[in-house]
Amino acid sequence: MKPKAASYYKQNRLKQLRAFCFAAKSGSISRAAEQLYLSQPSVSLQIQALERELNTMLFERRGPKIRLTPDGQALLEIALPLVEGMDSLRDTFAERCGDLNSGFLNIAAGESTILYILPKYLKQFSDQYPGVRIRLHNVTGADGMAMLRADEADFAVGSMLDMPDDVSYYPVFNFHPTLIAPLDHPLAGKEQVSLEEIAQYDLILPPRYLSTWGIVKSVFQQYNIPHKVTLEAGGWAVIKKYVEQGLGISIVTSICLEEGDRLATIPVREHFPSRSYGIVIRRGKFIPAQAKRFIEMLAPDLFHRPGISADELDDELVASLARSEAR
Numbered sequence: 001m002k003p004k005a006a007s008y009y010k011q012n013r014l015k016q017l018r019a020f021c022f023a024a025k026s027g028s029i030s031r032a033a034e035q036l037y038l039s040q041p042s043v044s045l046q047i048q049a050l051e052r053e054l055n056t057m058l059f060e061r062r063g064p065k066i067r068l069t070p071d072g073q074a075l076l077e078i079a080l081p082l083v084e085g086m087d088s089l090r091d092t093f094a095e096r097c098g099d100l101n102s103g104f105l106n107i108a109a110g111e112s113t114i115l116y117i118l119p120k121y122l123k124q125f126s127d128q129y130p131g132v133r134i135r136l137h138n139v140t141g142a143d144g145m146a147m148l149r150a151d152e153a154d155f156a157v158g159s160m161l162d163m164p165d166d167v168s169y170y171p172v173f174n175f176h177p178t179l180i181a182p183l184d185h186p187l188a189g190k191e192q193v194s195l196e197e198i199a200q201y202d203l204i205l206p207p208r209y210l211s212t213w214g215i216v217k218s219v220f221q222q223y224n225i226p227h228k229v230t231l232e233a234g235g236w237a238v239i240k241k242y243v244e245q246g247l248g249i250s251i252v253t254s255i256c257l258e259e260g261d262r263l264a265t266i267p268v269r270e271h272f273p274s275r276s277y278g279i280v281i282r283r284g285k286f287i288p289a290q291a292k293r294f295i296e297m298l299a300p301d302l303f304h305r306p307g308i309s310a311d312e313l314d315d316e317l318v319a320s321l322a323r324s325e326a327r
Contacts, residue, residue, distance in 0.1 A: 016053075018083050025151060101131035103133070105132050107135070107154065129293065203216070204229075
């Protein structure tokens with residue numbers, strides 16, 4: 001009977017580890033159950049069985065919330081790469097065999113990235129791998145980071161001002177601040193403008209919870225220059241439309257400027273900082289084959305050898321960020 005029991009236990013260990021990892025990443029048994037399409041009692045029982053086998057407590061339980069114990073954190077570092085590797089086994093095997101035309105690609109990105117950076121790369125990827133289903137998640141800020149940490153996205157593409165310790169950032173694109181104004185505006189046609197000249201006119205900015213609003217405000221405050229924000233609007237496309245209609249002028253990132261825009265543009269990089277956009281990966285993340293191929297389209301030099309993991313990229317990513325900031 002013992003050999004049969006041991007065999008049964010080993011067969012269920014992956015299920016137990018998967019339940020443990022999903023609960024650890026989401027911080028909730030019920031959330032893990034939703035992600036695994038299991039009942040909450042089933043996930044709890046799998047974690048309890050794992051705790052009995054290892055003779056330890058993996059979570060501190062405080063009502064609906066759970067928190068990893070030191071032993072739980074140690075197990076997560078060991079188990080997470082194993083679970084992710086097993087979940088990606090089919091896709092990784094297909095890639096090794098020269099066939100990458102199935103599975104999913106999950107990308108988290110903000111509206112600007114989705115509108116102005118990703119379209120041509122998504123078209124290129126879709127043409128090469130038509131069997132891969134692409135899930136594009138329109139999220140920004142904390143929501144995007146939450147998706148990365150919960151492994152609901154393979155990676156994110158966007159701009160990072162503050163980099164948490166648990167993610168790595170690889171800047172790929174660099175965009176400069178630009179003043180936009182109606183074609184018949186008094187500033188139109190100028191090659192340079194001062195902050196004092198800009199402050200004479202009504203400003204249209206993104207909502208104040210977005211970083212651009214704070215950056216523009218802080219620059220004017222630094223030089224004690226009074227200014228007027230008369231309209232807050234979400235999204236560069238919306239702001240461009242309102243500027244074109246003569247409702248004010250704006251400071252935008254050149255990422256949103258396209259041929260055909262009926263706007264006057266004046267570079268203002270001497271007043272406002274440039275912004276980089278790039279790839280954000282959770283540290284220690286197993287990168288699925290589909291995600292790796294798409295990342296290679298965005299940044300061909302990111303992977304230098306087959307089988308490289310996100311951990312191995314960390315030093316390079318940090319160094320690359322430092323080079324980008326230096327520019």
